[in-house]
Amino acid sequence: MKKPSLFTICFAIFIVCWVFLRFFVGGVISKPIPNSVIAMYMALVFIAILVHISVEDTRFREFLRPIHETLVDENRQTRRLVFAVLIPLLMLGFTYTNIAKKANPPGDPRTVHPTPPDNLTYKDIVLGTMDEAENPHRHLEKDDPEAYKSHVENGRTVYYQNCFYCHGDHLDGKGHFADALNPLPANFQDPGVLPNFSESFFFWRISKGGPGMPAAGTPWNSAMPIWENYLTQDEIWDVILFLSDYTGYKPRTFGEGH
Amino acid sequence: MRRCTSQTKKRIFLIIGFVLLGFVLFSIVPAFAQDMTDAEYRPFPMIGSRNAAWIAAQLHLLFGSFILGVPMFAVIIEFIGWKTKEERYDRMAQEFIKLCMGAFSTTALLGGVLVFILVWCYPKVLSKLSGIFGPTMIFYVVLFFGETFTLYLYSYGWDKMQGRHKGWHLFLGVLLNIWGTAIMFVSNTWLTYQTSPATQYGKLSDQAKEGWLEHTLSQNPELTRAEVLKEVTDTTVINLHNETTGEFLGTVMDAVNNFTWMPVNIHRLIGNIAFGGSIVAAYAAFRFLVAKTKEEKAHYDWMGYNGNFIALCGLIPLPFAGYWLGREIYMFNNTMGVNMMGALFSWLFIIQAVMIGILFIGANYYLWSGMGRIEGAEKYARYRPIMIAIIVICVGIWMTPRTLSSISSASEQTAMGGSNHPHLGLFGLMTAKNTVVNIVILTTFLSFLFYRRSGKKPTANWKKLGNIIISSVFFLGVVVIVVIGIVGFAVESDVRVNVLTPWQVLVALAVMVVVTIIDIFMYRKATTSGTIKWGEMTERSQYVLILLAITFTSLMGLMGYARSGLREGWHIFGVMKDTSADAFTPSLSSAVNMVSIIMVIFFALVGFIFWLGLWGERKKQKAVPTMESEAIAEGND
Numbered sequence: 048m049k050k051p052s053l054f055t056i057c058f059a060i061f062i063v064c065w066v067f068l069r070f071f072v073g074g075v076i077s078k079p080i081p082n083s084v085i086a087m088y089m090a091l092v093f094i095a096i097l098v099h100i101s102v103e104d105t106r107f108r109e110f111l112r113p114i115h116e117t118l119v120d121e122n123r124q125t126r127r128l129v130f131a132v133l134i135p136l137l138m139l140g141f142t143y144t145n146i147a148k149k150a151n152p153p154g155d156p157r158t159v160h161p162t163p164p165d166n167l168t169y170k171d172i173v174l175g176t177m178d179e180a181e182n183p184h185r186h187l188e189k190d191d192p193e194a195y196k197s198h199v200e201n202g203r204t205v206y207y208q209n210c211f212y213c214h215g216d217h218l219d220g221k222g223h224f225a226d227a228l229n230p231l232p233a234n235f236q237d238p239g240v241l242p243n244f245s246e247s248f249f250f251w252r253i254s255k256g257g258p259g260m261p262a263a264g265t266p267w268n269s270a271m272p273i274w275e276n277y278l279t280q281d282e283i284w285d286v287i288l289f290l291s292d293y294t295g296y297k298p299r300t301f302g303e304g305h
Numbered sequence: 306m307r308r309c310t311s312q313t314k315k316r317i318f319l320i321i322g323f324v325l326l327g328f329v330l331f332s333i334v335p336a337f338a339q340d341m342t343d344a345e346y347r348p349f350p351m352i353g354s355r356n357a358a359w360i361a362a363q364l365h366l367l368f369g370s371f372i373l374g375v376p377m378f379a380v381i382i383e384f385i386g387w388k389t390k391e392e393r394y395d396r397m398a399q400e401f402i403k404l405c406m407g408a409f410s411t412t413a414l415l416g417g418v419l420v421f422i423l424v425w426c427y428p429k430v431l432s433k434l435s436g437i438f439g440p441t442m443i444f445y446v447v448l449f450f451g452e453t454f455t456l457y458l459y460s461y462g463w464d465k466m467q468g469r470h471k472g473w474h475l476f477l478g479v480l481l482n483i484w485g486t487a488i489m490f491v492s493n494t495w496l497t498y499q500t501s502p503a504t505q506y507g508k509l510s511d512q513a514k515e516g517w518l519e520h521t522l523s524q525n526p527e528l529t530r531a532e533v534l535k536e537v538t539d540t541t542v543i544n545l546h547n548e549t550t551g552e553f554l555g556t557v558m559d560a561v562n563n564f565t566w567m568p569v570n571i572h573r574l575i576g577n578i579a580f581g582g583s584i585v586a587a588y589a590a591f592r593f594l595v596a597k598t599k600e601e602k603a604h605y606d607w608m609g610y611n612g613n614f615i616a617l618c619g620l621i622p623l624p625f626a627g628y629w630l631g632r633e634i635y636m637f638n639n640t641m642g643v644n645m646m647g648a649l650f651s652w653l654f655i656i657q658a659v660m661i662g663i664l665f666i667g668a669n670y671y672l673w674s675g676m677g678r679i680e681g682a683e684k685y686a687r688y689r690p691i692m693i694a695i696i697v698i699c700v701g702i703w704m705t706p707r708t709l710s711s712i713s714s715a716s717e718q719t720a721m722g723g724s725n726h727p728h729l730g731l732f733g734l735m736t737a738k739n740t741v742v743n744i745v746i747l748t749t750f751l752s753f754l755f756y757r758r759s760g761k762k763p764t765a766n767w768k769k770l771g772n773i774i775i776s777s778v779f780f781l782g783v784v785v786i787v788v789i790g791i792v793g794f795a796v797e798s799d800v801r802v803n804v805l806t807p808w809q810v811l812v813a814l815a816v817m818v819v820v821t822i823i824d825i826f827m828y829r830k831a832t833t834s835g836t837i838k839w840g841e842m843t844e845r846s847q848y849v850l851i852l853l854a855i856t857f858t859s860l861m862g863l864m865g866y867a868r869s870g871l872r873e874g875w876h877i878f879g880v881m882k883d884t885s886a887d888a889f890t891p892s893l894s895s896a897v898n899m900v901s902i903i904m905v906i907f908f909a910l911v912g913f914i915f916w917l918g919l920w921g922e923r924k925k926q927k928a929v930p931t932m933e934s935e936a937i938a939e940g941n942d
Contacts, residue, residue: 081717248639299799
């Protein structure tokens, strides 16, 4: 059997990578990957192939040989004709699929996280700057474990009375109402949620809810109620302790500076 | 049809020129004609104050970075030439300094332009800063004189101070670097203070401690002195201003020693080396591409290799320094940190990952291409596909965004189950990114190791054992880095940032140090199995060197936007509000446009300066064949 050309091998690798991302990663082992992310990864695959074939002159010439032959070789007229028809057709198909969009609303263009204010407030009471404000019950974890436990239990009660409808039984964002919401409720089981933000940040998000989001980066479209209208300060701090206790992830803390 | 004569063409151009000049004058004059003697801000004609200051500051910084970076490695190369008695090193170092001389006056000129723009457009801001930093500004001028005259002596005295005077010449080179570094450290105080006008209690002067205490007591009359002091530790963040009046409470040294000063110093110091190396490499690449003789090609190939090597030496520790800077920003202000990495500026860091990816892929590509001109390097080619795959996968992870809301459709988000992909979203977290950065660095180091070994045969009788140890160290290092990365998902952020990430960095550095030591001993008495055919590089590889310089320049511009933009609507964060028409933070797309424009201007200016240098040299080169080029062409590294 004739050994496939380098061009064919590279083309096959490219296609295999696309199939792997699109159908295997984005179907069999995980959830579908957005097209933009697949395009980004495929650009890297393309660069990798380009680097591999072009580092050495001999390999680069070997790679280009079939392209060159197709373009100029007299015996390749049929192949030329096939490509002359195929390439415009592919471009036509690509253009059509991009222009003839289905009734599909665009994604939410908001920025990743809202920018918190400088000061943390509960109703009109200033609790300190975002850097300074601390969970008043957090120290009990070391100083008085029993008292800490009771705060966690209180947080659990608050959570299951108020939050679980959206954030779910297991704090994974899969509550009863979750499917009706866009953006989806926060998934506290995700390792990128609790450890990345301080307790003061969570207090701010809970107390002010969706309407308290900053003007910059709108639309936020968050359905989160303004919980400071319904919960006390202690209840909010306790529910944060519960989130941390249940998931095992601790909100962000800051060590010593340089 | 009647043809346009050259006379007519000239007239047309003249008319167009006059129309354009008239347009410019009409646009500018009204701005200057207003009475703005006591104005807080004055508008800069046509492009606006912020853009004018942005262009001047960025160009000044790029040129400054070049002229501070180049002498650092020039003096090292000169020292190598002196010790090895190889004249070609000395000549290359001199050529580097000649490039520097050309850029020096432009740097000063742009600095002057920047000051004029600031004086004209932002008088109150400048007044506030000079009120705090006045003494440092005088010190800056002294340093600048020192730098200028030392550079003149160093450059013009090069040929005279050979032989027994070489030691003194090297001393001048070191002195030049001390001046240059000090200048950068001083100017960094002003801009870092604008971002983080605070420090830690333990670092405050007695005067500042007293000022802060009085201010705190006046704000909280119910507290006693002892109660305030009880709450304070040496690491407590202390703002250096009266919160109500904005009055500065400390001494100039308190302002100098602000949160981000030293991280920015270190980041820029290393960055200057990388940037200087990349510009020199791009210059060499250009000269290689236009070279007419084999000797010329050999010389510029060698110069390009050295430039790229220097850029790599700077690039490898750069992410570590950047990480420290990021950490200090979080320490100074949590909100600013969230804004930087998770909110307003977070997409900038995806672009940064793409660009650093280009730098690492490009630098490796150049090394691999370079192995093509070394006899005996073929045996390492089989590892290349694996190394390409590792680098590309790591870069892919590095550039994966955490939240995909703005780059996916509503149906895609529904299919994913939210704006984070359940698995790929993990790549968006810092622990994953830090892990792959370290692996990319180690892979690049491996490329360099292969390059260094190419064309050599070790004679040490323990070479097999040495290779086993080196392979094991690499393997273990990567395993430890990956394990730390995985553990990073499960620990609290404080532990990750302050313990795990530094350990990852230390492991990567330890691998590089251990492997280098073993390799040096293994190849100490190595025999040569093939020569390096300098000048036989592909032209593609030279374009890669130019691409690297462009990427470095763009990256510096973009990260400068992040550093400066983090202040948002403040001239001095939390102290002096920006109330001008330009107070808004520009969007990422407009910043990218601006940085691109600045990059084009920078390369046009650099190209012009280098061309001027070439112009004068051309006749001289025709008359004297370059001895060192011939030596290089014979095949030594």
